[in-house]
Amino acid sequence: MAEDKIREKLFTEFPEVSTEEWEKKIQVDLKGADYAKKLIWRTNEGLNVRPYYRAEDLENINHIEALPGEFPYVRGTKTKNNDWHIRQDFVVENPAEANKKALDVLMKGVDSLCFLVFNKEFSADDMRVLLQGIELSAIEINFSACINSPKILGLFIDEVKNRGCKPEDVKGSIDYDPLGYMTLTGECYDNEKCCGMQKAKELIEEAKATLPNFRLIAVNGYFIHNSGASIVQELGFALAQGNEYLARGTEQGIDIDELAGNIRFNFAVGSNYFMEIAKLRAARMLWAKIVKQYNPKTEKACQMNVHSVTSRWNKTIYDPYANMLRSTTEAMSATIGGTDSLTVESFNAAFGKPTDFSERIARNQQILLKEESYFDRIVDPSAGSYYIENLTTSVAEEAWKLFVSVEEKGGYIAAFKEGFVQSEVKKVAQKRDMNIATRREIFLGTNQYPNFNEAIKDDVDFGVLNMKMPTAKNPIAEPLKMYRGAQAFEELRLSTENHTHKPKAYMFTYGNLAMRRARSMFASNFFACAGYEVVDNLGFESVNQGVEASIKNEADIVVVCSSDDEYATIVPEIYEKLKGKATVVVAGNPKNCIDDLKSKGIEHFIHVRTNVLETLQNFQTILGIK
Secondary structure, three states: OHHHHHHHHHHHHOOOOOHHHHHHHHHHHHOOOOHHHHHOEEOOOOOEEOOOOOHHHHOOOHHHHOOOOOOOOOOOOOOOOOOOEEEEEEEOOOHHHHHHHHHHHHOOOOOEEEEEOOOOOOOHHHHHHHHOOOOOOOOEEEEEOHHHHHHHHHHHHHHHHHHOOOHHHOEEEEEEOHHHHHHHHOOOOOOOOOOOHHHHHHHHHHHOOOOOOEEEEEEEHHHHHOOOOOHHHHHHHHHHHHHHHHHHHHHOOOOHHHHHOOEEEEEEEOOOHHHHHHHHHHHHHHHHHHHHOOOOOOHHHHOOOEEEEEOOOOOOOOOOOHHHHHHHHHHHHHHHOOOOEEEOOOOOOOOOOOOHHHHHHHHHHHHHHHHOOOOOOOOOOOOOOHHHHHHHHHHHHHHHHHHHHHHHOOOHHHHHHHOHHHHHHHHHHHHHHHHHHOOOOOOEOOOEOOOOOOOOHHHOOHHHHOOOOOOOOOOOOOOOOOOOOOHHHHHHHHHHHHOOOOOEEEEEEEOOHHHHHHHHHHHHHHHHOOOOEEEOOOOEOOHHHHHHHHHHOOOOEEEEEOOHHHHHHHHHHHHHHHOOOOEEEEEOOOOOOHHHHHHOOOOEEEOOOOOHHHHHHHHHHHOOOO
16 A cells, blocks of 8 residues: 555656647757757658657557567567577688687687688588588588689588588578679679579579578678668668569579578668667568568568678778777667677778787677677567667668669669669768768767877788779679778878878967867867877967967968957968968858958868868878878
């Protein structure tokens, strides 16, 4: 009774607040500001994300009625836990060394291996050495071999037969992806009519008896992600690729249950934390509905198998330890979203060969999520979240619209040949590039708050950094180009490092204390993004003192940092005294005198709305840096 009275009192003291009341309070706090501009987040995906969601926002969402393991699998295909395979990928240059490394990491928490085999001379002996001592039934085995996949699969099947393994115990995949090959090279794997599906049929027949639980066809959505696409585009175009495989495969006479059961989706996971969770949930739901239209004999055929890999697009070569933070949140998104397996790439994977240290950190990020955070214990931990459930619905709706657009053009190959895929991805990529250039999207340590003293050209493996796809012999369309968002800033700074003279940006701080300090900090960060030597100052007592110090320090760029009111008188004087000796830059956008200053020959102004990248590129030209 006492507890009931306490509960009743609590509800009395904290009465329910309606949405209308919340909205009224928000409007008061906004003081006339535009609600949509201030509080509605317009994402790269074209979604309008509201500032808050309530229980009433779940009323029209149908998928929340399905339980984990139930169609359409938005809540996952697992029913007892949220476990996933911790995967580590290896480039196989020497089979014996790769085997030694694989055996080592299997003792350190990894339970899924992926061997990247690009050597066309790879032999049966190489396969035997590579897998020596590895219990194939105890872990997941994966291969990525591009167009060499059929040969590698044959060698693996022979090895499984020679060992006498139970067919149903061997699990894993091979990365046979003719549409992915077309996406990155612009040409078809064999011919446009078949696009590799005749070979897929042969692989399925070949592996049916020996590897019934081995997935042979890959849909590599991360190719699209790493080309600068949005989350909706990665999902929509990946679904279109998957459907292309289903349509062409069934035309080849492949049973739909068998075909769908052989497809694995490989998605990238970026730093847009909640949106990435929603993407994986939406992906399972949409794929289940697509497969359902082919009338499979079992609902199990509608289950999407997902491997996730941390994004390459948002990783940086400067301040690289920040990549650890990025990949940690990405791993959290992937596992909360219900991925079946996950590769966390090493923090230096974008610009160098992984080291023992970087690989250890990558493994341990996943192990911590399991062993200390218990992310593997709860099925669909995001279920019921007003925010995530609504995001899931929004992502699914927009991805489905894109998928339908591709189908209306005749499918993925037709849309790609027409240039639709490339055009849509470029639109988003260019928008994201502009956001990075203007610092609306921040890459910590690269386009904002750089390490002033960092120099890394000797630490970069340019073979890894500038990895290129093979040139197409018979292209049918322009390929997508994978790149990293920070690349343009990094190229700028590397050009500075390679220049014979390191430019010096000198802060001419004068007058109003608060304004000069704020603007000198802004300007220092601005020019440090290009790798310039930055010299800040506490403040000069006179213009002459500052000019003399600038000349004495052999400044290439002198940045005047003061208040707008003072700029009208001091900037022309500073400019005249430093003309021919240094480039004068004004920190700020002084509307009270900017036209007058420009009329006197002062050209350079930097402020929060400046295109940082374009401006720094212009200074590189002025300073003769290529």
